[in-house]
Amino acid sequence: MPEEKKGAAEAEDLSLPAPKWDNPSVPVHPLNGERYTSREFFQKEFDTVWVKSWLLLGRESEIPTPRTYQVENVGPESILMVRQEDYSVRAFFNVCQHRGSRLTFSRDGETDSFTCPYHGWEYATDGRLIKAQDPEDFPRNPCEYVTLVELKCELFAGFVWVNMDTDCVSLREFLGPVWEDWERYQPNDWQRFTAMTVNVPCNWKVLQDNFCESYHLPTVHPQLRESHEESYQKTSFDVCSEGHSRMIMLGATPSETQYGPKPPLTEGLSERLKLWDLDPADFEDRALEARKALQQQMREIGSERGHTHYENLRDEQLTDAHMYNIFPNCSLTFGADGVLLQRMTPHPTDPEQCVFDHWYYAFMPPNGEDVLRAQTNVRVDAKGAEQEFFDYGDRPMGIIPDQDVAITTGQQLGLRSRGFQRATAAGQEDRISWLHSIIDEYMNGQRP
Ligand code: FES
Ligand SMILES: [Fe+2]
Structure with missing residues (x-):
């Protein structure tokens, strides 16, 4: 970090990874189908979880x-x-x-x-x-x-x-360690660029479960290998006692696990390097070094380009995907300059339907739209995009959300079957067990 940097993070070594959370041990949860289909469960869940939790509901800049x-x-x-x-x-x-x-x-x-x-x-x-x-x-x-x-x-x-x-407890107490992580981005003024609200035929937890694991990335989103290291062994997972979870996945990194030890310099990564005045030719044979170089360059010239919040961000926050599952129903993926908000809310009466919000908020840099477009693989619409409402299947949402929702609607069908008794989950799916254990604690009166 250059000597002259000032601010809250002055004394901190920003090259260090984020501190681990308290990571209480996660009981393996059976995740039986009834939780996703039963009306009794659905009603009790609403009366104990939803009416007792802090819910991310609106955006300040939309009621200015x-x-x-x-x-x-x-x-x-x-x-x-x-x-x-x-x-x-x-x-x-x-x-x-x-x-x-x-x-x-x-x-x-x-x-x-x-x-x-x-x-x-x-x-x-x-x-x-x-x-x-x-x-x-x-x-x-x-x-x-x-x-x-x-x-x-x-x-x-x-x-x-x-x-x-x-x-209820204060929001700060409810969010626990999430608070400090998010403050660094200074996201208060980020503007909305995509806002799709879609009716989806699955229980809200089917989608939230999906966003609590990265086990599906190589199979459902094969294109992510071009920009992210998907291996769970190189990804950092945390849960906190407050009930939330976090995943930090290497970005600006073509997947070594998928491509082998010398992954190619992908087109997306080349574009990202150019955007920060780095020459892709310098990384042709060493794509795995691009991430560090980007971090250094963003730190070096980010402020003069208007990205003053970089002064507070850890190196890994400059390049890596930081995904937060906020109990009960939101998943927010932060990049250095934007956040994808995926939020699931229950249907008023039917456990097998939900409303899915797929919204993107981003920092608008002084040098404009091109920079913004390159920050994200999310579709970027006009500034301050109008909210769109539709039913799943009526029109595309975008490649990645369409891939996710196609899978989850199919999973809902299977969860209804007599032929499904319980899940056989991998260690890297612990965050799903954590979500469901916390739901059970609310339903049993042990929380909040
Ligand atoms: S005025 Fe509102 S219900 Fe009568
Ligand atoms: Fe996904």
């Missing part, structure tokens, strides 16, 4: 000014997030307190108040009832005491998080 709001559904619940006059964000159940109508059916917008479509009760953006029809016909004017029901709400990493349990 007072009176802007965003609505997100979680299973049968609908939650309204509203930017307040003092720029804080508050969250409310999207339900009218007169006789229970859903208050708004719009997904986002800007408003001075919310008016119920049924009898016209009107609520201020801070949740107070400000108008009721025929107030004299009530024993006491409802405007004197009725408010929307509020949820716990906190902001972190540019996201809006909510918890339906008013006795």
Whole structure:
């Protein structure tokens, strides 16, 4: 690290790998099919896990000014997030307190108040009832005491998080070691570039399980060998007592395991080198050295190109994929300049369906779109992409998500079968067992 670097990471050797998490021992979980298909399980899971966990729900930059709001559904619940006059964000159940109508059916917008479509009760953006029809016909004017029901709400990493349990721990406590890792990226201002929300015919855990293991990469995503070392023996896995997990996979590294000891300099890696003013010809016979060279170069000239957050990032954060499975339902893969958010939420009533969000947020460097495009293999749309809604199969999502979802919808069919009793999972699939063990602890009343 150059001498003149300042900031929080000043005294730290950024060439060192991330510290290990506390890694409690992970019990092997049978992962039987019933967990993914039974209505009883589904209902109990919602009532114990979903209503007691911090949920990553919205994005601060999408409700930037007072009176802007965003609505997100979680299973049968609908939650309204509203930017307040003092720029804080508050969250409310999207339900009218007169006789229970859903208050708004719009997904986002800007408003001075919310008016119920049924009898016209009107609520201020801070949740107070400000108008009721025929107030004299009530024993006491409802405007004197009725408010929307509020949820716990906190902001972190540019996201809006909510918890339906008013006795919950702080978000920081819930996230544990994740907090410190994410702060380094300074992702608060990253903008959305892709936002696809897709109805998928599988239980939400089938997708989250898939994102908790890299065992499927060589078979389902063979193209990843061009940019990542997929071998589990060269990948770092962690779980933490708080219930989350992390995987760090070597990036800017054509797979030695797949190609043999002298992997080729792939096209994608050549492009990445050029982007940082390195000559691919220098790495023609030594592709495995490109990763270190990139790290040095990004550290050297990143700041002057506007990537000031590199000063806080560890070398491995500059090039490697850092994937976080946040309990219960989110997987976020961080690169140096962007994060892929994959989020699964349950269908309101059917255990064999879910809603899958595939969103990408990125740092917009001063030198523009080309740099952004090269940062990621995710499809990059126009700046601040509009959210798209569709059913799986109606149109492509992109190569990698289409590969994942095709597999998981097929797995759901098998999980329903009498012919499947329990999983026979590899060690590198421990993070799935961890997710399910934590779910069981919530369902048994041992957590939170
Ligand atoms: S249910 Fe909302 S005003 Fe009656
Ligand atoms: Fe995958």
